[in-house]
Amino acid sequence: MEKIAWVTDSTAYLDEMLSNHPDVYSIPMVVYFEEEEFLDGVTLSLEDFYTKLEASNTPPKTSQPSVGAFVELYNKLAESYDRIISVHLSSHLSGTVSSSTQAGELVDIPVHTIDSKVISFPLSAMVKRGIEAQEAGKSYENIIEILNDLSTKCDIYVLIGSLEQLHRSGRMSGVQKLLGSLLQIKPIIQIKDGTLDVAEKVRTHKKALLKIVDFLEVAQANSTIKELFVLHGTNVEEADALVDNLRGKYPDIPINRFPLSTAIAVHAGVNTIGISWYNE
CATH class of the missing domain: 3.30.1180.10 (Hypothetical Protein Tm841; Chain: A;domain 3)
Structure with missing residues (x-):
């Protein structure tokens, strides 16, 4: 049975099941406060964000993870996995899906990028449903079909x-x-x-x-x-x-x-x- 790595981005809330799952990885969005750059959930917690937001006169900005950040993660995962299913927030709201797709063409491991068409916990729920399908013995083709169907619902x-x-x-x-x-x-x-x-x-x-x-x-x-x-x-x-x-x-x-x-x-x-x- 091939080993699948699950990747999402930090706009997805990782509940206890996802945060403790050994095959789930989250790539951080980039948050800018004035001249400072932070990695969402890595160098900037949600609590720290709200504190900085109250103290800042300049509105923060965000950016999707770079192609290079995805390539680095995917190359690392290639050492332990056979395949990657990468599920991200709506492509209409961010370039994250595009970054993942481009990165997938630059690495040696198969990468299947899914446009969830959602944000926040609905994105997390989609990843969970995919993992459930994998645990039920579904093929990766069937899992991708399930996820694409969910994205319309x-x-x-x-x-x-x-x-x-x-x-x-x-x-x-x-x-x-x-x-x-x-x-x-x-x-x-x-x-x-x-x-x-x-x-x-x-x-x-x-x-x-x-x-x-x-x-x-x-x-x-x-x-x-x-x-x-x-x-x-x-x-x-x-x-x-x-x-x-x-x-x-x-x-x-x-x-x-x-x-x-x-x-x-x-x-x-x-x-x-x-x-x-x-x-x-």
């Missing part, structure tokens, strides 16, 4: 924590930001097929969360949802309250909260909250 609805940071990241025009601030409009961002879109514009935070739950109810009526992911920034108490609320509505579905990564919080804001699921 995820819904992510996010209530953006900071219009200012979304504007700085180039995802919202200055006029939209100004109108949103003046009218207290809360844009609900949907990530569908890997791209960002405004699913709804709601006047209050409370109404926006209720609207996201409405989207969930429609999805639940039309498909099978095996697990719900509540995504959050520093607003842990709000996330816990949302988890409790959803558990009351859906007692048969596992529901847990997961922090957004540093690279996502840079663009969305620290008080971002959202819900995600796979329609199966």
Whole structure:
């Protein structure tokens, strides 16, 4: 049985199963604070990021891992593995998939790069499903087919924590930001097929969360949802309250909260909250 290495990037939250798995590797995104460069999760923890964010007058920036960083990792993995399956955040939101694909052409080990079309824990969940398929004895071709199919089935609805940071990241025009601030409009961002879109514009935070739950109810009526992911920034108490609320509505579905990564919080804001699921 061939040995497969699993690679993802630091936008994926590694839970206990993934962080303790001997065949799972995470390549860090690059975060810039003014003139300083940090490796997400390596030289910059999530807690340190939030501390620096409060103290900095200049908004941080992010960059995908370089082709060279991938080549270095893949060459190292080639010493112990027969094949690499590399699953990364949406290619519409980052060049990480491109870096991995280019690196795969420069190394001697087979590398299969998967565009997850998602972010955060939904990306982690996809890696877990791939590992489950491997442990069930599926071929690598079948595993890749399963992952590509999953990439078309995820819904992510996010209530953006900071219009200012979304504007700085180039995802919202200055006029939209100004109108949103003046009218207290809360844009609900949907990530569908890997791209960002405004699913709804709601006047209050409370109404926006209720609207996201409405989207969930429609999805639940039309498909099978095996697990719900509540995504959050520093607003842990709000996330816990949302988890409790959803558990009351859906007692048969596992529901847990997961922090957004540093690279996502840079663009969305620290008080971002959202819900995600796979329609199966």
